[in-house]
Amino acid sequence: MNETERDRRVDAAWSAASREEPPASLDAAIRDAARRAVDAAPRPKRDKHWWYPLAAAATVAVLAVGIIQLTPPEQVAPTIVADMTVAPREANKDVARPVAPADTKIVEPSTPINAAAPPPATPSPPAQASARRAQMAASGSLAGERAEVPTTERDTPKPPLAAKRELAAQDKLAGAKSDAAAANTVASPSAAVPANVAPPRSEPFPAAAAPEPRREAYAEERKPAPNAPAGAAAPQVARPAAAPSEEAQMRSRVAMAKVATTDEAKAKEGSARSVEEWIKRIRDLKNEGRLDEAAKELAAFRNEYGERADALLPADLRAMKAQPAK
Amino acid sequence: MPAPAATTDEELMLAYAAGDAAAFDALYARHKGGVYRYLLRQCRQGGIADELFQDVWMNLIRARASYAPTAKFTTWLYRLAHNRLVDHYRASAHLTLVSADDEAHEETVAALPGARSDQPQVRAENRELGERLRAAVAALPPAQREAFLLQQEGGLSLAEIADLTGVGIETVKSRLRYGLAKLRGDLVDLDDGLRESLG
Numbered sequence: 001m002n003e004t005e006r007d008r009r010v011d012a013a014w015s016a017a018s019r020e021e022p023p024a025s026l027d028a029a030i031r032d033a034a035r036r037a038v039d040a041a042p043r044p045k046r047d048k049h050w051w052y053p054l055a056a057a058a059t060v061a062v063l064a065v066g067i068i069q070l071t072p073p074e075q076v077a078p079t080i081v082a083d084m085t086v087a088p089r090e091a092n093k094d095v096a097r098p099v100a101p102a103d104t105k106i107v108e109p110s111t112p113i114n115a116a117a118p119p120p121a122t123p124s125p126p127a128q129a130s131a132r133r134a135q136m137a138a139s140g141s142l143a144g145e146r147a148e149v150p151t152t153e154r155d156t157p158k159p160p161l162a163a164k165r166e167l168a169a170q171d172k173l174a175g176a177k178s179d180a181a182a183a184n185t186v187a188s189p190s191a192a193v194p195a196n197v198a199p200p201r202s203e204p205f206p207a208a209a210a211p212e213p214r215r216e217a218y219a220e221e222r223k224p225a226p227n228a229p230a231g232a233a234a235p236q237v238a239r240p241a242a243a244p245s246e247e248a249q250m251r252s253r254v255a256m257a258k259v260a261t262t263d264e265a266k267a268k269e270g271s272a273r274s275v276e277e278w279i280k281r282i283r284d285l286k287n288e289g290r291l292d293e294a295a296k297e298l299a300a301f302r303n304e305y306g307e308r309a310d311a312l313l314p315a316d317l318r319a320m321k322a323q324p325a326k
Numbered sequence: 327m328p329a330p331a332a333t334t335d336e337e338l339m340l341a342y343a344a345g346d347a348a349a350f351d352a353l354y355a356r357h358k359g360g361v362y363r364y365l366l367r368q369c370r371q372g373g374i375a376d377e378l379f380q381d382v383w384m385n386l387i388r389a390r391a392s393y394a395p396t397a398k399f400t401t402w403l404y405r406l407a408h409n410r411l412v413d414h415y416r417a418s419a420h421l422t423l424v425s426a427d428d429e430a431h432e433e434t435v436a437a438l439p440g441a442r443s444d445q446p447q448v449r450a451e452n453r454e455l456g457e458r459l460r461a462a463v464a465a466l467p468p469a470q471r472e473a474f475l476l477q478q479e480g481g482l483s484l485a486e487i488a489d490l491t492g493v494g495i496e497t498v499k500s501r502l503r504y505g506l507a508k509l510r511g512d513l514v515d516l517d518d519g520l521r522e523s524l525g
Contacts, residue, residue, distance in 0.1 A: 007506050013513065014463075014478050017456030022362040022379055027354075030383045034342070034350040037387045 275305075275312050282317055295320070335399030343390040354383070357400065360479035361407050367463055367475050368411050378414055382407045397486075404480040405490050408472070462512040470505035473498050 278301045285294035298320055302309040310318055333341075333349075335356065341349035361382060366375040385406050393402070463471060469491075476487045484502075488495040 007510065010459075010506060010509055010513070011478065013455060013459050017459045018363050018367075018478070019359075020363050020366055021359050023376065026376055026380055027358065030354065030380060030387075031351060033384060034354070034387050035347045037390070038342070038345050038347045038350075 275301075278304075279312075279314060279317065282320075283314075286317070286320070336395035339390070339393050339399055340395065343393055350387075353399075357403055358383075360481070361403065364404065364407055364475045364479040365411060367460070367479075368468070368472065369414060370464060374414065378407070378410050382410050385410065397489075398482075400480050401482060401486045401490060404476055404482060408476075408490055459509070459513065462509045465512070466505050466508055467501075470501045470508070473501040474505045474509075477502065 278297060282294050282297045282301065285291070285297060298313075298317060301313070305312055333352070335353060338349040338353040342353065358379075362375065362379050365378045365382070366372065369375050369378060382403075386403065389406075463474060466474060472491065473487055476482045476490065480486075482490065484495050484498050488498045491498070
């Protein structure tokens, strides 16, 4: 037999004898495995993280809407308006005068700086303040209220978020204090009623006749501290509205000073008049023959002025005997 | 869709590597019997043959992406089977590489199991012939038996067998020559029967 040739008889016998096949279950298992391998093979499938950008965008949108919904509307506008109020405040700083023209400026909580001399026909300052507050509330802007915040606090640069929160807190505080101040105004008219409004009691002297030193002293009191920021010296009239308790105290002090000044002036005026009147009255009584009454008046005059009485009395009355005052 | 019969094994394998499961079915149908019988004759145990057979095809499935038609598909397939068989021998530690003229196998022939009787393909009239032939093949030395089986079941050429087994062609020729001689001698008394059965 050729070595390279195959024995045909053996081949045929082997083909007839060897016909074993793998079990059908094994066939099925192998075919399934082949199919699974093909099905699980990597295909040009889309990225399984395709939804990440969409989820991120949706999350951002939801957060934005939520923040907008949760933020009170009055806290949105002031953030912008407050920045806009810086320029006018800076401009008004030069216009602002350190001393108010009269007590009117002191007790007026929110009189604009430009309105240096409000007309007498204008409503009272509390009424103006309340009206303006109502107008600002109607317009949704608290710029006016913001302008009344003490400048030392406002001019300090702060982070935007912190500034927002502080402004919101100041708004609430200012609103509450304004209401308290309004209530205080009603409760104590002597402290809150401005001088351009007629005082409840009849006074012969206007409030403007207050002695100059006291007004200067008050003006000194209102001057900003030397180390205060430049903006702090600007609208001093805005302080009372921002700090009603301070305003109330100041109003009280001013009212007291005004009363004291008025009383002092009245006393001075009364004393000056009484000298003339007393002398005239004593002389009239003496001329009318009512010597007893003239003597009483003279005694009262001497009692009032003491040793100076002789200097004040004319010569004809100086020699007149005075009856002791009752 | 079943692959056309004219498609070569290499094309089917490439198609399967590209994701065509039907190509694998066609390929499997072509070669499952030969590989199975090759393993069965080598390991001589049906259960182990089933396990090895499954491992061979699973290895083929896993290696589909790296398949390159640089050689015949059958060579690659039977190399997988051969390697798996060698691994099995090493694991069971009973691999006995014998020379081509090893004659010490007479006693093992009687102990070899016959063909699996539950296979429907076995014809009843060739039962005796088949059993004796299988027993004769099983009695061959492993190297001769492997060369014989690769030639009969895989249809590999001498060069392919030499390449697969890692020996020279002359060695393969020698193994085949000795093996066939042994089988021919065992089947002399059945010569007449063979002629009748083969027509």
